[in-house]
Amino acid sequence: MELFINQVLAGIATGAIYACMALAVVMIYQAIDHLNFAQGEMAMFSTFIAWQLMQWGVPYWWAFLLTLVFSFAGGIAIERLLFKPLAKAPVLTNVAGFIALFAIVNSVAGLTWDFTIKQFPTPFGSSPFLGSQLISTHQAGMIGVTLGLLILLYLFFQFTRIGLAMRAAAALPESARLVGINTSWMIALGWGMAAAIGAIAGILIAPVVFLEPNMMGGVLIYGFAAAVLGGLSSPLGAVVGGFLVGVFENLVGTYIPGVGNELKLPIALALIITVLVLKPAGLFGRPIVKRV
Amino acid sequence: MSAADEVANEARPVEATPKRAMTLGIGASLVMLALLIIGPMFVKNFIVFQLTMLLIYALAVLALNILTGGSGQFSLGQSAFYAVGAYTSAILIEHFGVNYALTLPVAGIICFAFGYLFGQPALRLSGIYLALATFALAVAMPQLLKLGVFEHWTGGVQGLVVTKPDAPFGLPISQDRWLYYFTLVVAIGIYIASVNLLKSRSGRAFMAIRDNEIAASAMGVDVALYKTLAFGISAGITGVAGGLGAIAVQFVAPDSYTITLAIALFLGMVVGGVGWLPGSIVGSAFIIFVPNIAEEVSKGLSGAVFGVLLFLVIFLVPHGARQVAMVAQGMLGKLRKG
Numbered sequence: 001m002e003l004f005i006n007q008v009l010a011g012i013a014t015g016a017i018y019a020c021m022a023l024a025v026v027m028i029y030q031a032i033d034h035l036n037f038a039q040g041e042m043a044m045f046s047t048f049i050a051w052q053l054m055q056w057g058v059p060y061w062w063a064f065l066l067t068l069v070f071s072f073a074g075g076i077a078i079e080r081l082l083f084k085p086l087a088k089a090p091v092l093t094n095v096a097g098f099i100a101l102f103a104i105v106n107s108v109a110g111l112t113w114d115f116t117i118k119q120f121p122t123p124f125g126s127s128p129f130l131g132s133q134l135i136s137t138h139q140a141g142m143i144g145v146t147l148g149l150l151i152l153l154y155l156f157f158q159f160t161r162i163g164l165a166m167r168a169a170a171a172l173p174e175s176a177r178l179v180g181i182n183t184s185w186m187i188a189l190g191w192g193m194a195a196a197i198g199a200i201a202g203i204l205i206a207p208v209v210f211l212e213p214n215m216m217g218g219v220l221i222y223g224f225a226a227a228v229l230g231g232l233s234s235p236l237g238a239v240v241g242g243f244l245v246g247v248f249e250n251l252v253g254t255y256i257p258g259v260g261n262e263l264k265l266p267i268a269l270a271l272i273i274t275v276l277v278l279k280p281a282g283l284f285g286r287p288i289v290k291r292v
Numbered sequence: 293m294s295a296a297d298e299v300a301n302e303a304r305p306v307e308a309t310p311k312r313a314m315t316l317g318i319g320a321s322l323v324m325l326a327l328l329i330i331g332p333m334f335v336k337n338f339i340v341f342q343l344t345m346l347l348i349y350a351l352a353v354l355a356l357n358i359l360t361g362g363s364g365q366f367s368l369g370q371s372a373f374y375a376v377g378a379y380t381s382a383i384l385i386e387h388f389g390v391n392y393a394l395t396l397p398v399a400g401i402i403c404f405a406f407g408y409l410f411g412q413p414a415l416r417l418s419g420i421y422l423a424l425a426t427f428a429l430a431v432a433m434p435q436l437l438k439l440g441v442f443e444h445w446t447g448g449v450q451g452l453v454v455t456k457p458d459a460p461f462g463l464p465i466s467q468d469r470w471l472y473y474f475t476l477v478v479a480i481g482i483y484i485a486s487v488n489l490l491k492s493r494s495g496r497a498f499m500a501i502r503d504n505e506i507a508a509s510a511m512g513v514d515v516a517l518y519k520t521l522a523f524g525i526s527a528g529i530t531g532v533a534g535g536l537g538a539i540a541v542q543f544v545a546p547d548s549y550t551i552t553l554a555i556a557l558f559l560g561m562v563v564g565g566v567g568w569l570p571g572s573i574v575g576s577a578f579i580i581f582v583p584n585i586a587e588e589v590s591k592g593l594s595g596a597v598f599g600v601l602l603f604l605v606i607f608l609v610p611h612g613a614r615q616v617a618m619v620a621q622g623m624l625g626k627l628r629k630g
Binding site: 033034035081085086089091092093095096097099100101102103104106107108109110221224228265266268269270272273276277280 | 360366370413416417419420421423424425428429431432435436483528555558559566593594595596598600602604606610630
């Protein structure tokens with residue numbers, strides 16, 4: 001039983017990271033109807049920026065804030081420069097664009113900071129949380145930050161004018177434009193926020209998986225699985241999906257014999273396919289209806 | 293106008309290619325063919341090997357082109373079919389001593405079945421969802437190949453070594469050249485078959501589905517059948533390419549068939565021009581030679597160079613090689629008149 005509780009808690013902690021990645025994926029999906037295959041690489045790049053700032057002696061939380069600002073600006077810049085011109089292009093061209101972005105970011109990060117594995121500090125420490133042996137303070141911190149982020153986003157989308165405008169631009173772009181919302185900039189804002197959320201995920205997971213250019217590969221796939229499970233059109237779904245996927249991953253790895261680390265990835269993928277086939281709209285998503 | 297309508301109307305997976313624009317004129321085809329036949333006679337064995345790989349990847353890109361350019365379905369998972377084809381050939385040659393030429397049809401049939409079956413759940417997905425599902429397949433494949441259960445057949449992580457065939461009938465040419473011409477014959481056969489397929493009733497059904505699925509089904513096209521059929525045919529051709537690849541490289545291992553291969557094939561199709569079959573060879577050349585060139589420009593930055601080139605293609609020539617060929621054709625026409 002202790003093992004079970006332990007695995008569930010550990011699952012919730014990694015699930016928090018998947019939830020952040022899924023949230024970032026959903027932000028961009030809401031804005032432009034495409035999955036950002038380069039989301040993980042963008043997050044990795046942000047994490048390297050944070051690391052670099054800390055190497056220069058900037059205190060942790062300042063580095064954290066500066067990285068968020070930088071990522072936000074970077075996300076907007078990428079949208080303006082590269083993906084705004086592709087808005088009317090077919091899905092295929094966009095996927096190719098995301099792959100190109102993936103290759104560029106990965107290669108530039110590798111060249112700037114090389115491919116050796118780096119330690120990344122955690123502000124929460126790694127002692128047992130509240131005297132319990134089950135979960136470390138860093139894991140508790142990951143969960144706490146993710147929940148805080150979710151609450152902030154909820155407040156932003158529900159109670160601010162600009163949040164309302166972003167929701168309108170995502171739901172009904174034509175009508176939103178008619179009532180004077182600058183939908184194009186709302187998309188850019190979505191990109192900026194997604195990049196910043198991705199940066200948070202990267203900074204939180206880096207102490208666990210260590211910092212290197214390919215660190216986000218697996219995390220992104222779990223993020224996709226979480227986003228699909230929760231329904232790609234629902235931020236709340238993305239977070240719930242993230243936690244569920246994290247717990248599922250850990251329990252399957254513990255209790256089903258023969259599923260070691262090497263099969264964890266195929267399991268995430270089997271999950272994606274199963275959800276897509278059985279319930280394409282996910283748990284919280286709104287089904288896509290085609291009008292004939 | 294709701295968001296749902298936009299999904300149905302605006303966000304098309306691929307741009308439609310008119311049927312006549314899918315092939316090359318007779319003159320250009322003959323010139324290309326002559327180049328492919330004569331070229332390898334005068335170069336070193338290593339370059340012959342690279343040209344063989346060029347043809348093999350061109351086949352794989354062609355297969356993806358039939359699926360995406362023809363029937364409008366996505367796949368980021370072609371490396372999985374390629375891997376199955378390669379392993380089928382390798383296992384048949386090494387464990388059962390089957391002649392290498394005979395393993396190719398088997399690889400094709402097995403991959404056709406695999407693709408057809410995968411096409412069943414994929415029926416319910418479209419656009420970006422299908423890209424995600426096939427992406428999942430490609431990422432999972434190397435790990436499945438490493439599984440202990442199959443280790444007796446697949447050789448596990450170490451993979452299998454395949455012996456290279458000699459030229460038959462005592463022909464006085466090197467193994468590499470023989471394999472090149474063998475591949476060329478297979479490639480030409482498949483190319484002609486593909487062109488004819490797209491001209492046939494089935495091909496028209498594919499394109500009808502690509503252009504408007506609902507209209508196609510209203511016209512009596514069996515959408516489910518033709519979509520899975522497109523997946524099967526594409527997987528089958530990719531499987532033959534994979535089998536040839538295994539024979540040419542003389543080695544199969546799980547890590548040769550990662551998502552990187554699937555992405556490369558996808559990029560090859562985009563660069564060659566979606567839906568333009570002759571573009572497959574241009575796309576294949578791009579994915580084989582450009583990484584080498586990028587590596588020479590700057591070591592370590594090859595990914596960045598590759599990505600930047602890709603963005604240039606997307607922005608400047610969004611229809612890839614097809615667009616370049618059309619422009620060239622237009623200019624030639626003007627020269628003749630003037």
